[in-house]
Amino acid sequence: MNRLATAAIAAVAALSASACAYNETLGRNQLLIVDDAALTRQSDAAWAQALRTQPISRDAAANARIRRVGERIVQAAGLMDRSWEYALFVSDSPNAFVLPSGKIGVTTGLLALVRNDDQLATVLGHEVGHVVARHAAERYSTTALTSVAISGVQSAAGDYGRAAGAIGGLGAQLGVLLPFSRNHELEADRIGVDYLQRAGYKPSEAVALWRLMAQQRRTSNPEFASTHPSDSTRIAALEQYIASRGWA
Numbered sequence: 001m002n003r004l005a006t007a008a009i010a011a012v013a014a015l016s017a018s019a020c021a022y023n024e025t026l027g028r029n030q031l032l033i034v035d036d037a038a039l040t041r042q043s044d045a046a047w048a049q050a051l052r053t054q055p056i057s058r059d060a061a062a063n064a065r066i067r068r069v070g071e072r073i074v075q076a077a078g079l080m081d082r083s084w085e086y087a088l089f090v091s092d093s094p095n096a097f098v099l100p101s102g103k104i105g106v107t108t109g110l111l112a113l114v115r116n117d118d119q120l121a122t123v124l125g126h127e128v129g130h131v132v133a134r135h136a137a138e139r140y141s142t143t144a145l146t147s148v149a150i151s152g153v154q155s156a157a158g159d160y161g162r163a164a165g166a167i168g169g170l171g172a173q174l175g176v177l178l179p180f181s182r183n184h185e186l187e188a189d190r191i192g193v194d195y196l197q198r199a200g201y202k203p204s205e206a207v208a209l210w211r212l213m214a215q216q217r218r219t220s221n222p223e224f225a226s227t228h229p230s231d232s233t234r235i236a237a238l239e240q241y242i243a244s245r246g247w248a
Contacts, residue, residue: 043101055090076198098127118205125192135184203247
């Protein structure tokens with residue numbers, strides 16, 4: 001390895017060390033090189049675009065349901081320090097998202113899928129869990145630093161730069177970024193169960209919800225090449241965690 005590659009890796013290592021922060025909810029250190037203000041700006045821009053470009057449901061009862069469940073989860077998570085907005089998007093795809101700036105979006109497809117408010121709280125608790133865990137900032141930071149490292153090695157690789165970059169990029173994706181994303185999902189599951197239990201919902205419905213989602217899934221990628229854990233891994237982890245807390 002020549003001096004340029006060594007210097008690039010050393011610079012990334014130094015930046016990584018200086019950007020570590022302890023997350024009490026997760027009980028571990030995180031690599032964070034993006035500040036909350038930048039995430040808030042990006043979140044607000046994404047929310048505004050979604051409201052402009054996606055069809056919105058005006059169903060009063062459905063919107064009230066999202067707000068009612070969402071407010072209980074937000075309160076359980078201790079996030080009442082921001083002004084929350086809610087929207088019901090018309091889409092057959094069962095989905096929901098929570099943005100760090102205080103925005104909650106749910107699709108009509110998700111409301112049609114869940115069988116009770118406990119299961120809706122499971123999804124919203126999971127998404128709020130990502131916010132509290134600062135997963136978006138962590139994922140961005142990891143991706144950015146991985147790109148910097150690969151670029152540095154490519155610059156030092158001469159005629160083999162493109163080939164090394166392709167192999168290095170694939171290795172980084174499968175060996176670092178995607179497994180990390182799966183860990184994020186499992187962490188959000190655990191945090192979400194904490195919130196839905198604290199909000200007065202049934203933790204056992206989290207397992208029921210993911211079993212229902214597994215039944216709805218039409219295709220399945222191998223777990224080693226997916227950003228999400230397999231359904232069986234997720235369900236087993238949830239069952240073990242709920243049992244360890246003595247919840248039903």
